[in-house]
Amino acid sequence: MLESWPNELGPVICVVGARPNFMKMAPILRAFAAYRPAIPSILLHTGQHYDRDMNDKLFEDLRLPHPDINLEVGSGSHAVQTAEVMRRFEPVLDEKKPSCVLVVGDVNSTLACTLVAVKKGIPVVHVEAGLRSYDRAMPEEINRVLTDQIADLLYTTERSAADNLAREGIATERVRFVGNVMIDSLLHNREFARSPAESIGNGGGNPALICGAAGYGVVTMHRPSNVDQANVLTSLLGVLREISDSIPLIFALHPRTKGNIERFGLSHLIDTPRMIMLPPQGYLEMLGLMAGARIVLTDSGGLQEETTALGVPCLTMRENTERPITVEQGTNTMVGRDVAAIRHHAVEILAGKGKSGRLPELWDGRTAERIAEDMASWLLARHAGSNG
Structure with missing residues (x-):
């Protein structure tokens, strides 16, 4: 050497x-x-x-x-x-x-x-x-x-x-x-993850809301295809509000998404105590939120991998993925912008029928x-x- x-x-x-x-x-x-x-x-x-x-x-x-x-x-x-x-x-x-x-x-x-x-x-x-x-x-x-x-x-x-x-x-x-080096980071940092209650409290939400038997879900959404058109954003926020009737949703709100919600006059769709709006979260905060969630709804690439590593069912609101292994072996399901598909798979997951998946090779x-x-x-x- x-x-x-x-x-x-x-x-x-x-x-x-x-x-x-x-x-x-x-x-x-x-x-x-x-x-x-x-x-x-x-x-x-x-x-x-x-x-x-x-x-x-x-x-x-x-x-x-x-x-x-x-x-x-x-x-x-x-x-x-x-x-x-x-x-x-x-x-x-x-x-x-x-x-x-x-x-x-x-x-x-x-x-x-x-x-x-x-x-x-x-x-x-x-x-x-x-x-x-x-x-x-x-x-x-x-x-x-x-x-x-x-x-x-x-x-x-x-x-x-x-x-x-x-x-x-x-x-x-x-x-x-x-x-996957992303999984190196996740496994290395999991013990340092922030508690969901702490993140909600710091964001001005009510931590008690996530303590019920239903648990909670996590939402992130930022891609232009989902948030830049009023009709698409309206339908997605509408189905998320429906899902929040069954389980509280913690929404880490990207600046682009927040701006378009305001620009299109859609604030009424998220104006419910069952949808907790947080600012963009740090890595350890997001890790804690995902690790404790019953369901994650996202259009992020990285979250598809992280939910697979954590064993948390994920619905990806995109028409395609560059990470097919998260679908083939992991916990990810592609639902696109199809409101009926999002609703159906969310109901399945909350009924305990979500994908369990497994950790991919290496x-x-x-x-x-x-x-x-x-x-x-x-x-x-x-x-x-x-x-x-």
């Missing part, structure tokens, strides 16, 4: 840009630090997610070190944001001369940093590769497809991802099935360790080859 990392082999620049990236990067950085010899890394935050208070809370909750570099790009259109990340990232590569750039997930920062690195001849590693919804109307799908095409090393969360990559002509030797909390071990070998082999 090496006693130390070769001096001429630069650090790994680890890129985060938005909330989902933080949960994926935290276990990887821990694994890099624990590997022997420790893998040198630089944590770079593009600033795509620009709410400073939420950022600070997420870093604290995940015990993630504060970024070594923050590009502070802020908000903007997809084009503006992507271009600004690229413009500010290039000088960092020139200065730090990394051995590679590691990106996670499918946000704009993922693609932007990948493009810059590849054009400068710097290898790129993509964690959570090969997921496909086959819906090109989703910006995340474009980011995923393009990042995978030009990345050098691709780590997948489920075996079906390799088939997606093979259909796109990506060589199998670039692909490694390692498991969702064992050790994915980051596998990534660190494989990356160390890969980088040292590349280094040896370049000096041979």
Whole structure:
């Protein structure tokens, strides 16, 4: 075993840009630090997610070190944001001369940093590769497809991802099935999760409402396809209100959703004590809410995985998913925007007939360790080859 990392082999620049990236990067950085010899890394935050208070809370909750570099790009259109990340990232590569750039997930920062690195001849590693919804109307799908095409090393969360990559002509030797780092974070942090009563109390709700025999459900909804059209949002809020007659619902209200409820004059649909409106929740608060729920209704990608890991029935209000394993093996059911389907499956779950599911292969909390071990070998082999 090496006693130390070769001096001429630069650090790994680890890129985060938005909330989902933080949960994926935290276990990887821990694994890099624990590997022997420790893998040198630089944590770079593009600033795509620009709410400073939420950022600070997420870093604290995940015990993630504060970024070594923050590009502070802020908000903007997809084009503006992507271009600004690229413009500010290039000088960092020139200065730090990394051995590679590691990106996670499918946000704009993922693609932007990948493009810059590849054009400068710097290898790129993509964690959570090969997921496909086959819906090109989703910006995340474009980011995923393009990042995978030009990345050098691709780590997948489920075996079906390799088939997606093979259909796109990506060589199998670039692909490694390692498991899901999101589950590493969940298992590592579950003991620190905040109690649902605490979250409700802090949000101004009545914690006593969730103490009844019925328990409670959790709702998140933010995708434009669900919240940007008045008729769609009206029908979804209507069926959620119906469900709340049977079980109290805790709704972590995304700013986009809140704004559209007000803009479309739909506040009366959520004006019931049976629907508890909370502001966006921190990671540990959301983990506590999900772990204690009887049902989760969402359009989030990450929550599909987390509910599967927690064994909580999930109804996903989308027409497609890039995480099919959560449906095939987990607790997830796709219901789209079909009010009748949402109502039917909610009734089934509350009657005790929800999917129990099982934990998918390699969702064992050790994915980051596998990534660190494989990356160390890969980088040292590349280094040896370049000096041979």
